[in-house]
Amino acid sequence: MNDEFETRVAAWMRERARPDPTALAAVRDSIDMLPGRHRVRRRGWLLATAAVLAIVAVGLSSLVLSPRQQGTAPTAASHPVPPDPAAFAGDPRVAACLGTTAPVQYAFEMTHARDYQRHLPAMLLSPELDVDDPAFVVVFAPGARIVGGAPPPASDAASEPANSRSVCVLVAGVPNLYENVDISGMRADLGPDAPATSPGPSPSTDPGLESFAPEPTRDLRFVPISSLVLAADQRHVTIDFVGGREFSATDPCSIEYQAQTSVEGDILEVGVLPLRGPAAVTCDAVGYSRTLQVVLDAPFLGSAWRDRTGYLHFLAPPNGLVELTGLPAGWVLRKGRDVEDSPTGRWERTYSPDASLADPTRTVVMYQSFGGPVNVTGGDDVSQVQVNGRPATLYRHAPTGELVLVWQLGNDGLALVAFEQVFSVDQLISLAKSAVAPGG
């Protein structure tokens, strides 16, 4: 190889790799927009945003199933079991996967999202799907675009590999969108002989949580709200969310949003809707931090607000918090906060002997949901235990010593997170047993 040429290439690449300051700032800012850690299950984030933007971009139309491709295996797929997507026509999961805007070729269910590479063995690693939740897969017809909305030019579609498709994997009501997925070897039905993938608890192994109703289907007309702040005057509301670019009449990919508010009893209902834009259908699906300010007609005196995508949030410690009576001496409540993405609301409390909370191993974090699933999990080492004679699930993460205990008290879901450097399993279970409902 010509060393001089390689030197020039290296210099050119370093020059081209000089990061754009605006993009770098946007990336840094995006850390603040990250959802809570997946231990507490929450919505998708950028991908959900992409879905919303894509919906906005292409507009809603009626479900289009491609008759030519129904029940037809892809050319090179080995033993696919492509169920007739007509079987899912009208299924809200298809609509949630943008199936109302692009022709669907296949649709099938997965018992666990983490099985995606068993169903789609050529699909690249997608860590966001490594969860136990059931999932629904929509494979779009060749050439269909789900992010950005516009179909490719005919010449591009013709040059695509025969098995390349846009795919949506719906998990917990959230569409995860992928383009250029190789569906070679796709299997809709794994059959009884299929080997198991990574071990992990399925929702059905957590009998303490079975009695809860499933989470609501998200209303896709609304944009998920990242945070809401009610000012001290109880009238000025600041709403942050991820959406399209700031609206400009000259920018066909910009979007203007509108916030809708109403008060229902003790709850402030808030929804963010796109008002104008985008005018083009080839916009990218990059999310931008957006903010809306709303002034309420009268001061809001309640203590909770509901995102019209279906999730309840608390502005202050809610009523009905259980009390931990068995904490070691010196361990006190240090902080409490709302935890997003629960249809019935969740509250987090952190206890520690240290005011600084600098050492997470010297903390106990308690999650409480109110008549809904607490949706907290932990490490891969899972066992069933008993708390007050009721089944509970214990998760252990050996590398960090993190212990997570999930159980139910009355109608509420509870979870304790502690570290075995400080608490043994027995001590953690005893602590859980010491939880007392108000008035109990």
Place this chain on the structure above:
Amino acid sequence: MEVALDSPGRPLRTSLEPLVVAARAGDRDAFRALVEPHLAVALGASTVLTGSAADAADAVQEALLSAWQGLEGLREPDAFPAWFRRHVIRAASRASRARDRGRVVELDASLPSAADDLDRAVESRTLGRAFDRLDAADRLLLTLHHVWGMPVAETAEVLDVPEGTVKSRVHYAMQRLRASYDAEDRR
């Protein structure tokens, strides 16, 4: 942050474990401290791969999300930098392949300023076109090698190839780039 003496007479080695433990507990500032040293090069490498600052930002954001949500999968905390790089590479490679499918691509970011020497500007433009004509695998390999300065062992692991073939692949990728460059130069 915990600081450990690696061995007498050797530089101090800073353990990432406390930051990883804190990030796993949901501490965004700890996560920010973990990723901050790598963001600029991650964005730069992604820009090279995708040819678009917007796509690169999108890829790095996707990598941040998957790393943040996948921290349980990091078995060795001090391996965080390499582990995070893999998240970035995966996301940027996806975007890069998407580019090959005809997505909107921005023009070469290294457009000449008025002060640039004309020859250098022309060569930069030609190199950009030549690089963009390579397939995604070659672009990735050259980016890992020249932008990230990734060690051969890690490159081999990322590409799932034997260490011994990495250098030859870089060589052949560079040959193809040279051929592509010559073709562009003749146009």
